Amino acid sequence: MNMRFATRTFLSSFIPFAVLLAVSFWAIRASVMATVRDGLRTSVRDNQVALAREQARNEGRNRKLLEGIGENPSLKAGLQLLAAEGGTNELARNTVQDQLSEICDSLSFDFMMVSGVRGEPLAAVVRYAGGFAPVNFARLHPPEQGFFSADGTLYEVTSVPIREADSQVATLTVGGRFDISRFGVPAVLLQKDVVVAAQMRDLAPSQIEHALAACSPAADCDLRIQGQEYLSTPLGRPNGSGDESYTLRSLQNVDAASAPLQIVLRKLFLVAGFIALAAMLGISALSSRSIAQPLVDVVTHLRLSADTGELPEFPENRGGAQEIRDLTQGFNNAAKAVRESRERLTRAYVQFVGSLAQALDARDAYTAGHSRRVSEYSCAIAKAMNLAEEDMEIISVGALLHDLGKIGISDLVLQKPGRLTPEETELIQQHPVIGKRILENVQGLEAYLSIVELHHENLNGTGYPHGLKGEETPLYARIVKVADAYDAMTSDRPYRRGKSHAEAIAVLRSVSGSEMDPQVVEAFALLGDQRKQQVAFTGSQSLHSLSEAVQSEIDRPVPSAPAALEIVGREREAS
Amino acid sequence: MWIKLGSCVLAAAAVLAGADIHGTIIIDRKLSRHNVTASVGMYQRGVAVELRADAEADPLALERSHVAVYLEGGPKSPVTEIAKASIEQKDRRFVPDLVVIPAGATVSFPNFDPIFHNVFSLSKAKSFDLGNYREGQSRLVTFPVPGVVAVYCHLHSNMAASIVVAPSRWAVVVDRDGVFTLKDVPAGTYTVVAWHKTAGTFRKTVIIGEKQDAAVSFTLPYAEPTDASRVAHR
Numbered sequence: 001m002n003m004r005f006a007t008r009t010f011l012s013s014f015i016p017f018a019v020l021l022a023v024s025f026w027a028i029r030a031s032v033m034a035t036v037r038d039g040l041r042t043s044v045r046d047n048q049v050a051l052a053r054e055q056a057r058n059e060g061r062n063r064k065l066l067e068g069i070g071e072n073p074s075l076k077a078g079l080q081l082l083a084a085e086g087g088t089n090e091l092a093r094n095t096v097q098d099q100l101s102e103i104c105d106s107l108s109f110d111f112m113m114v115s116g117v118r119g120e121p122l123a124a125v126v127r128y129a130g131g132f133a134p135v136n137f138a139r140l141h142p143p144e145q146g147f148f149s150a151d152g153t154l155y156e157v158t159s160v161p162i163r164e165a166d167s168q169v170a171t172l173t174v175g176g177r178f179d180i181s182r183f184g185v186p187a188v189l190l191q192k193d194v195v196v197a198a199q200m201r202d203l204a205p206s207q208i209e210h211a212l213a214a215c216s217p218a219a220d221c222d223l224r225i226q227g228q229e230y231l232s233t234p235l236g237r238p239n240g241s242g243d244e245s246y247t248l249r250s251l252q253n254v255d256a257a258s259a260p261l262q263i264v265l266r267k268l269f270l271v272a273g274f275i276a277l278a279a280m281l282g283i284s285a286l287s288s289r290s291i292a293q294p295l296v297d298v299v300t301h302l303r304l305s306a307d308t309g310e311l312p313e314f315p316e317n318r319g320g321a322q323e324i325r326d327l328t329q330g331f332n333n334a335a336k337a338v339r340e341s342r343e344r345l346t347r348a349y350v351q352f353v354g355s356l357a358q359a360l361d362a363r364d365a366y367t368a369g370h371s372r373r374v375s376e377y378s379c380a381i382a383k384a385m386n387l388a389e390e391d392m393e394i395i396s397v398g399a400l401l402h403d404l405g406k407i408g409i410s411d412l413v414l415q416k417p418g419r420l421t422p423e424e425t426e427l428i429q430q431h432p433v434i435g436k437r438i439l440e441n442v443q444g445l446e447a448y449l450s451i452v453e454l455h456h457e458n459l460n461g462t463g464y465p466h467g468l469k470g471e472e473t474p475l476y477a478r479i480v481k482v483a484d485a486y487d488a489m490t491s492d493r494p495y496r497r498g499k500s501h502a503e504a505i506a507v508l509r510s511v512s513g514s515e516m517d518p519q520v521v522e523a524f525a526l527l528g529d530q531r532k533q534q535v536a537f538t539g540s541q542s543l544h545s546l547s548e549a550v551q552s553e554i555d556r557p558v559p560s561a562p563a564a565l566e567i568v569g570r571e572r573e574a575s
Numbered sequence: 576m577w578i579k580l581g582s583c584v585l586a587a588a589a590v591l592a593g594a595d596i597h598g599t600i601i602i603d604r605k606l607s608r609h610n611v612t613a614s615v616g617m618y619q620r621g622v623a624v625e626l627r628a629d630a631e632a633d634p635l636a637l638e639r640s641h642v643a644v645y646l647e648g649g650p651k652s653p654v655t656e657i658a659k660a661s662i663e664q665k666d667r668r669f670v671p672d673l674v675v676i677p678a679g680a681t682v683s684f685p686n687f688d689p690i691f692h693n694v695f696s697l698s699k700a701k702s703f704d705l706g707n708y709r710e711g712q713s714r715l716v717t718f719p720v721p722g723v724v725a726v727y728c729h730l731h732s733n734m735a736a737s738i739v740v741a742p743s744r745w746a747v748v749v750d751r752d753g754v755f756t757l758k759d760v761p762a763g764t765y766t767v768v769a770w771h772k773t774a775g776t777f778r779k780t781v782i783i784g785e786k787q788d789a790a791v792s793f794t795l796p797y798a799e800p801t802d803a804s805r806v807a808h809r
Contacts, residue, residue, distance in 0.1 A: 073729075074732045081693070084707065092691055092707075094690045
């Protein structure tokens with residue numbers, strides 16, 4: 001994957017930390033939630049236990065009250081009457097039921113029943129809309145204590161004995177309609193695992209039944225309904241048996257009880273988490289930046305080096321990190337080695353060029369030193385014309401090589417005294433093309449090709465090999481042409497003596513505008529006799545010193561070889 | 576609700592041809608609470624039983640009609656014919672709940688309720704227990720000794736009635752307007768006694784001349800001077 005170093009650093013520090021942070025926050029939150037829920041569950045359970053105890057105490061109180069009712073003399077008299085008249089006497093039963101109605105009414109009961117010592121029902125009344133009515137008690141079998149249903153109404157009853165002279169003569173069963181909403185906590189009443197009354201309107205009875213099925217009747221129970229956690233505690237003892245067994249349980253939603261706290265906690269953790277994440281983001285960005293920045297600097301530096309071709313050294317102690325220092329050190333060392341090898345290369349190249357020129361000059365004693373002189377003259381002209389240093393370099397080396405093509409021409413033709421036949425002339429005139437062919441395959445000499453190829457073109461198009469006109473010939477070639485012509489004229493030949501400087505300038509001026517570039521000719525003429533000045537620095541025939549002389553001529557600090565290489569490496573506008 | 580002294584006719588009354596005592600009872604405040612109990616007899620399942628509806632519009636009239644007035648201190652006059660009164664048991668109440676009878680009179684206690692009642696009394700003047708008896712049955716009790724007899728039912732503690740057994744034959748229950756008349760009282764000095772269950776007994780002396788009516792008035796429950804005030808001749 002192509003990814004920036006800074007990005008990679010950022011991601012590799014941020015992502016693990018973010019994940020770690022998120023996971024730890026989640027774990028802490030879950031643990032806090034669990035703790036809170038446990039605490040709540042405990043308090044809910046305590047509540048329910050207290051409630052159950054309170055209910056038991058209330059039942060005890062109610063029992064005492066009911067025992068007072070059992071002492072009612074009128075009721076006792078009624079029971080005696082009933083006993084005397086026999087259980088089948090309708091009137092006697094009416095009498096007792098009438099008494100029961102009164103008691104029920106004055107004490108706000110909904111159900112009252114007396115049964116004999118053997119448990120046989122004697123009389124019973126229930127409350128109907130606004131009043132009381134006796135019931136067909138034969139089918140009623142209320143428990144001594146607990147719940148039973150009659151005609152679709154659920155009653156909660158308690159029984160007390162009716163005593164006479166320390167012996168129980170009857171049992172009085174008293175009860176009220178069961179109202180589940182009287183409990184302080186949400187409660188549910190089950191009849192043999194079937195919900196008959198529940199305070200939870202949002203829960204379907206079947207759900208409650210299903211969830212409570214796993215609970216032990218007499219123990220606390222944790223259960224889940226609709227994904228919510230509930231706590232169920234038995235309220236009172238289960239009673240009855242078979243189909244008529246009832247169980248009263250509390251059923252409280254622990255999640256709902258802890259919901260407000262949970263919301264607060266969730267908000268708190270969310271805010272804290274986001275703050276921590278943001279902090280992490282900032283820290284990661286900063287650290288990745290501090291790690292990557294020195295590297296980025298190095299990379300920028302290297303890219304600049306690649307763009308410009310220069311290999312400047314890094315300043316010491318950049319970035320501070322040991323690795324970065326090592327890296328820059330290594331780069332500096334490598335750059336130094338490259339520079340040295342470049343220098344060596346340049347030197348070898350210059351030596352090669354010098355060798356070529358020397359080889360050429362050596363063929364003919366009369367033309368000995370011609371290339372060197374043309375180079376010097378050309379350099380002088382270029383300097384006089386205020387050309388750039390790079391241009392002067394090209395001109396200097398190009399001028400050294402300008403007659404290289406003569407290598408490919410027979411000595412017979414080249415050194416023939418006297419006039420040349422047209423064929424021979426044509427042969428001679430091929431030397432720029434030959435020179436170009438020789439050099440064009442050498443890498444690094446591309447810049448000089450135009451000088452070698454075109455230094456015999458005339459301004460008016462009468463030159464060779466292409467007959468280019470005016471500005472079509474590059475300035476380098478035009479300069480070298482003038483210097484070449486001058487040196488040819490001022491050199492001695494076997495068949496003639498060389499012209500004087502003034503004569504040569506005169507000749508040059510005569511063809512200025514037609515063959516020669518007038519500007520170049522004038523610049524050269526203004527320089528005066530170059531030959532007299534040459535002595536001072538052409539004393540040494542060494543090619544190396546020649547090169548140095550060229551360079552000193554153009555006032556360059558020593559050494560400037562890398563610049564030469566640089567020129568070679570670039571695509572210069574040669575024309 | 577009215578006293579039924581159906582055959583309270585005295586043979587000697589016409590012979591003596593005494594004067595009348597006219598009187599008024601003034602009661603300025605409520606003296607007792609009357610609980611109206613549900614009527615029995617509706618033992619059909621699902622029928623609502625009406626409870627505690629006090630239909631009495633004028634509570635003071637009710638109080639006035641629960642005052643018994645009789646004479647003390649007159650000449651002894653044997654009861655030649657047995658005076659009879661009746662206290663019914665109806666809708667779990669004694670109706671009436673106050674009767675005034677001369678000593679030696681007999682009271683019947685018929686049960687008109689569809690339930691049993693057990694009428695009894697533990698009073699000094701007469702204690703009795705009639706036992707449980709059913710609808711349509713009745714019991715008779717004779718009261719030879721003057722005094723107040725409180726009558727209850729063993730089965731229904733809210734049932735109560737009072738029987739005032741007067742030492743003379745001049746004994747009435749005041750009407751709702753608070754007016755009473757003791758007729759054909761021979762000349763002599765008497766004590767007029769007014770009795771209310773809660774307020775108690777109030778006495779006033781009255782002197783009766785030949786063919787001279789007297790007037791007496793009681794204000795209950797305040798006690799007043801017991802000297803008689805002569806009433807102007809008609």
